[in-house]
Each structure stands twice: as structure tokens, then as C-alpha cells.
Amino acid sequence: xxxxxxxxxxxxxxxxxxxxxxxxxxxxxxxxxxxxxxxxxxxxxxxxxxxxxxxxxxxxxxxxxxxxxxxxxxxxxxxxxxxxxxxxxxxxxxxxxxxxxxxxxxxxxxxxxxxxxxxxxxxxxxxxxxxxxxxxxxxxxxxxxxxxxxxxxxxxxxxxxxxxxxxxxxxxxxx
Numbered sequence: 715x716x717x718x719x720x721x722x723x724x725x726x727x728x729x730x731x732x733x734x735x736x737x738x739x740x741x742x743x744x745x746x747x748x749x750x751x752x753x754x755x756x757x758x759x760x761x762x763x764x765x766x767x768x769x770x771x772x773x774x775x776x777x778x779x780x781x782x783x784x785x786x787x788x789x790x791x792x793x794x795x796x797x798x799x800x801x802x803x804x805x806x807x808x809x810x811x812x813x814x815x816x817x818x819x820x821x822x823x824x825x826x827x828x829x830x831x832x833x834x835x836x837x838x839x840x841x842x843x844x845x846x847x848x849x850x851x852x853x854x855x856x857x858x859x860x861x862x863x864x865x866x867x868x869x870x871x872x873x874x875x876x877x878x879x880x881x882x883x884x885x886x887x888x889x
Contacts, residue, residue, distance in 0.1 A: 739841030747833040755826060757800075760785070760793055762830075765802060765819065769827045773818035775808065802826060 720727035740749070752762055760783060767782050768774065774782070780790030794817055797803040802823035808814035819827070842850060 735841065736838075739837045742844065743837045743840045747837060751830050751833045755830075758793075761797055761802075764793060764797060765823055765827050768803065768817065768819045769824065773816050775814045775816060776805075777814075779817055797823070 755762070757765075763783060764779060767779060771782070776790050776794055777787060779794070780787055783790065783793075785793065794803060794805060797817075798805050801820055803817050804820050805815045805817055808816050842853075845853075
């Protein structure tokens with residue numbers, strides 16, 4: 715039976731297309747540099763997720779980090795301890811509540827996440843190099859609108875408007 719065309723704006727189809735784009739960009743770069751970089755860091759998926767949460771959401775208490783990750787307090791504490799021992803995060807006393815600990819990225823942790831993001835960015839760029847200029851212009855226009863709408867929504871949800879366009883340009887400039 716032939717596959718039916720999804721209606722315009724169908725979220726499942728858009729998700730499938732984005733995942734296909736990521737997969738194809740990894741195939742084009744032959745070797746998935748971002749995946750190799752994660753493996754070379756020797757971190758678990760949960761540790762890597764923790765670093766990304768701290769990078770994009772800022773410092774968190776152990777409890778808040780655990781809530782984002784869906785881990786128990788004891789599992790999150792053990793995970794954080796391993797990251798502290800590797801020098802990727804720091805754990806300090808919360809000034810407002812000395813019983814709480816605040817977890818944040820160290821310079822080494824930020825450098826690692828930046829390296830992983832740059833590798834992913836290179837893979838996506840490699841995929842984009844193989845599409846026509848007219849398609850790239852269309853995609854750039856649409857992606858700018860997406861980032862602007864998501865930035866505005868993130869600001870509504872979290873009380874501050876992140877400047878994702880500026881952050882992505884800074885990441886690109888660091889290369």
C-alpha cells in the first residue's frame with residue numbers, strides 16, 4: 715500500500731523529516747563526528763544530558779536537575795558526583811538555603827559541550843552543502859521564523875527571552 719501524503723503542518727511528518735535530516739547529515743559526514751566526540755568523552759547519556767541541561771538552562775539544584783532528567787535524588791547525586799570528579803561541574807552551597815547544593819558547569823564542562831555542539835553543527839552544515847541555493851534560502855527564512863517563535867515561547871514559559879540566534883552565531887564564531 716503506498717504511503718499517504720501527510721497534511722501540511724502535520725507534527726509527526728515534520729518530526730520524521732527533521733530526524734531524517736539529522737540522520738542524513740550524519741551519513742554525509744561519514745563517521746558522525748558528534749557521536750564520536752560523545753564517546754571519546756567517556757560519559758554516559760545521562761551525564762551528557764546533565765551537561766546540556768546546565769549549559770542551556772543554567773545552574774540547578776540537585777533536585778531540580780534530577781526532576782528535569784527524571785532521576786531520583788540519589789541517582790542524580792551520584793551522577794553529579796562523577797561529573798564533579800571529572801571537573802565538568804562544580805557543586806557549591808546555595809546562598810539562600812545552605813542545605814541545597816547548586817550545580818553548574820565548570821569551564822571544562824562548557825568547553826566539552828561547546829565542542830560537541832560544534833561537531834553537530836559541522837554535520838548539519840555538511841548536509842546543507844548538498845542542497846540547492848534556492849532551497850537553502852527558503853529553509854533559512856523558515857528556520858529564522860521557527861527560532862524566533864520558539865525563542866518568544868521560551869521567554870513566555872521561563873520569564874526571559876533567550877537569544878538563540880545570537881548564541882548560534884557566537885558558537886559559529888568560536889570555531
